[in-house]
Amino acid sequence: MDYTVLVNKEKLLPSDYIPEELVEIHEPTGSKLDKTYVNRLNITAYRFFKKMQTDALKKGFEIFVDSSYRPYDYQKRVFDNIVQEKGIEHAKKFVAEPGASEHQTGLAIDIIFRRNGKMIESQTEDDPEIQWLFANAHKYGFILRYPKGKENITGFDFEPWHFRYVGEKLASELFSKGLTLEEYYAKID
Numbered sequence: 716m717d718y719t720v721l722v723n724k725e726k727l728l729p730s731d732y733i734p735e736e737l738v739e740i741h742e743p744t745g746s747k748l749d750k751t752y753v754n755r756l757n758i759t760a761y762r763f764f765k766k767m768q769t770d771a772l773k774k775g776f777e778i779f780v781d782s783s784y785r786p787y788d789y790q791k792r793v794f795d796n797i798v799q800e801k802g803i804e805h806a807k808k809f810v811a812e813p814g815a816s817e818h819q820t821g822l823a824i825d826i827i828f829r830r831n832g833k834m835i836e837s838q839t840e841d842d843p844e845i846q847w848l849f850a851n852a853h854k855y856g857f858i859l860r861y862p863k864g865k866e867n868i869t870g871f872d873f874e875p876w877h878f879r880y881v882g883e884k885l886a887s888e889l890f891s892k893g894l895t896l897e898e899y900y901a902k903i904d
């Protein structure tokens with residue numbers, strides 16, 4: 716499994732792409748998810764997530780994986796529903812087209828957290844849990860995949876909850892240089 720794979724609106728995954736090494740995970744989730752959704756994640760990404768989760772807890776932050784692997788067909792259903800409701804332009808702006816979501820790699824996670832016993836579903840950059848992740852996720856191999864100010868490079872709006880496992884080495888390099896995955900690949904091409 717190539718943890719550094721680039722997936723975006725220009726580099727789509729084929730509809731039949733199913734990643735290897737997925738494990739089913741059971742984490743407290745939010746209420747927004749489809750009831751039929753089974754949470755699965757790449758086994759290595761999950762192992763590192765658990766380390767990050769344990770260390771976050773030492774600081775009093777309870778973080779969980781809300782949503783990780785999404786099959787092509789799942790993303791297609793989500794996308795098609797938004798097209799039906801709000802039209803194709805809106806859908807293209809706010810939802811990844813099928814194949815353009817890196818959730819299909821099994822390496823991306825949407826974070827949710829619990830505070831005072833309550834799940835917090837509208838994560839912002841001002842939340843201390845998110846701030847902790849911004850500063851520390853790279854140590855566990857995760858990057859903030861869609862940062863603020865890089866929307867025109869990633870093609871996605873700022874998503875303070877979306878992290879992507881790329882492995883410790885690349886995550887630390889991207890973190891220290893302030894690069895997105897797109898910029899990294901543009902440089903080495």
Ligand SMILES: [Zn+2]
Pocket residue numbers: 818823824825877878
């Ligand atoms: Zn996401």
